[in-house]
Amino acid sequence: MDLVIGLISFAVIVQVIDRLLLPGDVFSYLAALLAAGAWPLLIAATGGYRRRRIGVGTGELRSVFRAGPALLALSVYPAAMLSQWSLLTVVALTAPLCVTVSTLGRFVARDRLHRLQKRGVGMRRTLAVGSPDAVAALRDAVAREPFSGMTVIAACLPVGTEPDGLGIPVVGGLNDVRAVVMHGGYEAVAVTGGEYLRESYLRRLAWSLEDVDVELLVAPGLAEVVHSRLDIKPVVGMPLLEVEQPKFTGWQHTIKRALDIVLTLTGLIVLSPLLLVVALAVKLQDGGPVFFRQTRIGRNGEPFELLKFRSMVVDAEARKAALLDRNEGHGGLFKLREDPRITPFGQFIRDWSIDELPQLFNVLEGSMSLVGPRPHLSHELAEMPVDANRRALVTPGLTGLWQISGRSDLPGNEGVRLDLRYVENWSITLDLLIIWKTFRAVLTRSGAH
Structure with missing residues (x-):
């Protein structure tokens, strides 16, 4: 190519x-x-x-x-x-x-x-090595993200541990990895950690696999940190893993803001006929306001007014209390797949994420970015894990990892985890990748409710 x-x-x-x-x-x-x-x-x-x-x-x-x-x-x-x-x-x-x-x-x-x-094509057959809890965590993570290219099909656990509920066969102990790989046709060995795994064990394991055509992966115990922030530092003969602190200011963020302005202005010009048609349709359906305005929490905890095309009846907020017992959301979010407050035209613009387009004006004024963590209501943040506060270190986005990963279909606090991953590992390349994948998420209407 x-x-x-x-x-x-x-x-x-x-x-x-x-x-x-x-x-x-x-x-x-x-x-x-x-x-x-x-x-x-x-x-x-x-x-x-x-x-x-x-x-x-x-x-x-x-x-x-x-x-x-x-x-x-x-x-x-x-x-x-x-x-x-x-x-x-x-x-x-x-x-x-x-x-x-x-x-x-x-x-x-x-x-x-x-x-x-x-669909299971092009996946590397992976052998997980470690404690039962660590292996289970890896199995779940790989299942959530098949684009990692791995599928955990078996495990080697410490002798004497109970593999109850692991869901994959246990094919040996920690000292059987080489023999298992030689006869099992595995393409990768993932050492997932645990109290049983020491430096000496990892060294011997690496030596034993030197002549075997298999990829050796080791979890450093630093979740959600990409390799670009990791570096090996030899200190008195002992290799230490240096973790570079994430940067929230600097020239890259200046470029990000410039891209926001250029792409947003271009988008508003191209989409202006659609915006006018949708605005007219929203107004004509019941005579109510065109925009739905809501106070969200932005960067550094500062509140801002988020814009959307109104997709619900005029008194939607007043009716919300009667629907709380049917809430399908997680982590403080209110979500209802069959929400009776949504108008027929509102359902259409939600299905295609058209209701989000007025947020381009938020991006233009600087309260939002094209890509970033999802902006939440103050009471939603109060019910989320304390770690969720780190999202306030960057500007919230019109789209993000949460949108390309399932949006409303995400289980539990998975959306928070994805937002934190973005905060820790932001780059211009990642932004461009998310924007590209957003188009596919919109076209497939993944999680749009």
Whole structure:
């Protein structure tokens, strides 16, 4: 895919700027062809094709972003030596195009891969090693997120522990891992921790699997922290895992705000006819207000007025008390799949998430971002775990991990966990990935009620 993208991108750019090139400049065309062939090689050099990066995390996308500047840097020296500045012009214009199209191509491929993985295709057969509780936690986490590419099919537990209710076969003890892997056809071994697992055990386990074609995964005990914030520091011969603190200010957040403004203005211009039609339809259905306004809690605990197209009857809040005993929500949230307060047209705009579009004005004024944790009511926050307060460190979003992971269908405090994961591991790449996946969540109407 990247080779084809490189060839097409360079061909398009060369044609566009052909008048800038010397007539019959065969060298420039030949050099452009070589540069196009170098595009997938540079992605490979930055780790873009490693199996463990495909389909999960942002490492695959970061490799593409790094390959763009690398391609430009590599073209400077030959262009200067041969005085062929037309080549540098071609590469300077083509590198951003290659990055953009290769990134979009990966989003499409990743979406296809995730759909296959939900059906059990392309999954790595994984052997879990650890205490029963830790193995059960890994099993549940993998079941929730099939796009991890893993399926836990068996476990090795400490001798003498009770595997009651584990749901997967126990095929050996902690010292049987190598033999089990050799005969079981496993592709990954996940050491999940527990009081039984010590440094010496992990070292011996790694040695025993050196000549076995299997991936060894070790849980560091730091949930929801991505590898970009982790680093190994050798201290007096003892490796320590350094955890970089998350950053909530700086140039990346300035870029995030700039992207919010540009994308929001573009969205408002493109969607303005739809917004006008929906506003008119809401007004005509019962003569009530077009917008539903509600005070939510934003960054640093500051309240702000959130906008939505009104999808319920005018006196919806007054009727809420009579429906509390039918609440299907979790963690302080009020959710009712068959809510009698929703109007027929309101149900339609909810199904397609059109009712959320006025929040683009919240994004434009700065009280919200395109991507971020879900903004909640003050009384909802009061009923949530204390850890949920960390979401106030960033600006709440129109969409987020909660929306692309099931929205109202999420069990228990799963939405809070996803919001905290976003806060701890935010990046521009993650934002772009969430925006891309939001379109699919809206089209499939996943969890929209």
